[in-house]
Amino acid sequence: MFNELIRCRFTSMEYYLSSQVKIKTMDTTELENTPKKDGEIPKGAAHIIVELVEYEHNEVVSKSIMKRATGSIDAMSFDTGEGLNEKTSPYDTYAQVIEGDAIVVVDGKETKLDVGQGIVIPAHKPNHVKPNGRFKMLLTVIKSGYED
Numbered sequence: 075m076f077n078e079l080i081r082c083r084f085t086s087m088e089y090y091l092s093s094q095v096k097i098k099t100m101d102t103t104e105l106e107n108t109p110k111k112d113g114e115i116p117k118g119a120a121h122i123i124v125e126l127v128e129y130e131h132n133e134v135v136s137k138s139i140m141k142r143a144t145g146s147i148d149a150m151s152f153d154t155g156e157g158l159n160e161k162t163s164p165y166d167t168y169a170q171v172i173e174g175d176a177i178v179v180v181d182g183k184e185t186k187l188d189v190g191q192g193i194v195i196p197a198h199k200p201n202h203v204k205p206n207g208r209f210k211m212l213l214t215v216i217k218s219g220y221e222d
Contacts, residue, residue, distance in 0.1 A: 145216045160202040167195040174209030
């Protein structure tokens with residue numbers, strides 16, 4: 075087992091293992107604007123959408139960007155082979171791919187989305203996301219009621 079010495083300063087951290095062998099330097103000011111583990115991202119602060127959520131082995135990961143009674147915005151990552159099961163929502167949902175590509179199925183019709191592309195998933199229509207390799211997407215749900 076290694077003896078670890080951690081030296082911290084206000085703006086950076088340096089990690090050392092077994093007498094002064096430098097392993098990693100990280101600017102901790104970057105951590106100030108990252109999403110809180112149990113909350114939303116900070117308001118009024120710039121962020122890189124694709125970095126809000128990371129991939130995890132054999133998992134779908136979701137990070138809330140904003141959640142209100144009237145709707146929500148979530149960043150999601152899908153590992154290879156992972157997708158979303160078919161469901162029907164009472165609200166319109168907007169899905170946008172932010173990394174990789176995905177196949178979104180709405181009411182039986184498949185649509186392949188590449189980076190930057192999105193699709194409105196109408197309320198009350200069965201839909202699911204089919205795995206197509208690793209990808210990340212934003213889901214925006216508008217809970218203002220169903221309007222034709």
